[in-house]
Amino acid sequence: MSETVKKFLYLNRRAPYGTIYAWESLEVVLIGAAFDQDVSLAFIDDGVYQLTKNQDTAAIGMKNFSPTYAALGDYEVKKIYVEKESLEERGLTLDDLQHLVWEDEDEDWAEKDSIHLVSRAEMAAVMEDSDVVFSF
Amino acid sequence: MSTLHTVNKSPFEKNSLDTCLGYVAGGSAVLLLEDGVYAALKGTSVEPKIKSALDSAKVYVLGPDLKARGFSEDRVIEGISVVDYAGFVDLAAENAKVQAWL
Numbered sequence: 001m002s003e004t005v006k007k008f009l010y011l012n013r014r015a016p017y018g019t020i021y022a023w024e025s026l027e028v029v030l031i032g033a034a035f036d037q038d039v040s041l042a043f044i045d046d047g048v049y050q051l052t053k054n055q056d057t058a059a060i061g062m063k064n065f066s067p068t069y070a071a072l073g074d075y076e077v078k079k080i081y082v083e084k085e086s087l088e089e090r091g092l093t094l095d096d097l098q099h100l101v102w103e104d105e106d107e108d109w110a111e112k113d114s115i116h117l118v119s120r121a122e123m124a125a126v127m128e129d130s131d132v133v134f135s136f
Numbered sequence: 137m138s139t140l141h142t143v144n145k146s147p148f149e150k151n152s153l154d155t156c157l158g159y160v161a162g163g164s165a166v167l168l169l170e171d172g173v174y175a176a177l178k179g180t181s182v183e184p185k186i187k188s189a190l191d192s193a194k195v196y197v198l199g200p201d202l203k204a205r206g207f208s209e210d211r212v213i214e215g216i217s218v219v220d221y222a223g224f225v226d227l228a229a230e231n232a233k234v235q236a237w238l
Contacts, residue, residue: 049174089180
């Protein structure tokens with residue numbers, strides 16, 4: 001059965017925990033990943049805070065969903081774009097974020113980086129290139 | 137009469153912090169919590185605003201919300217005090233009233 005594969009872009013602009021957007025986005029991405037579409041994730045503005053490492057929610061009584069981002073590679077979600085300008089405005093670097101990887105079966109399951117650090121102009125091109133944008 | 141001002145929104149997304157700081161009287165306290173904790177971090181574009189607020193007011197940040205978001209206390213701007221939930225209660229009790237900037 002041949003179907004048109006569309007390029008889906010999930011656009012994340014909210015910090016985790018303060019609102020439900022980040023978690024809802026992750027849920028939708030994981031559900032959508034089951035449909036074999038071409039999936040990309042974009043993190044701009046406060047969305048970059050979703051990917052920080054060492055999140056520990058024990059004291060606020062909420063579920064820590066940050067470990068789930070590490071599972072995205074297993075769902076063939078390997079295009080994760082993080083905007084440089086958004087990191088800089090927040091005093092962050094890639095070192096503050098989780099190291100997310102996917103395994104390339106064509107290269108003996110070599111681990112490859114999922115996160116791509118892009119400029120605002122490059123992010124605009126990613127958006128322009130997508131067929132459908134889901135905003136969170 | 138002193139007031140405890142609370143800010144629970146990200147300074148990058150809402151103007152709650154900006155507006156709050158414009159109304160804080162000398163000797164008052166500002167508590168950053170939930171997504172408001174991002175304003176307490178070093179090296180951000182809002183750091184100058186917090187530093188100038190520290191000249192006249194006491195600024196606090198809720199530790200559990202920092203930790204949840206992946207930031208340790210050493211990332212917090214000098215002069216801001218990290219408090220836990222018991223400290224939040226103490227601040228509410230010490231001040232005559234609490235004004236929330238949603």
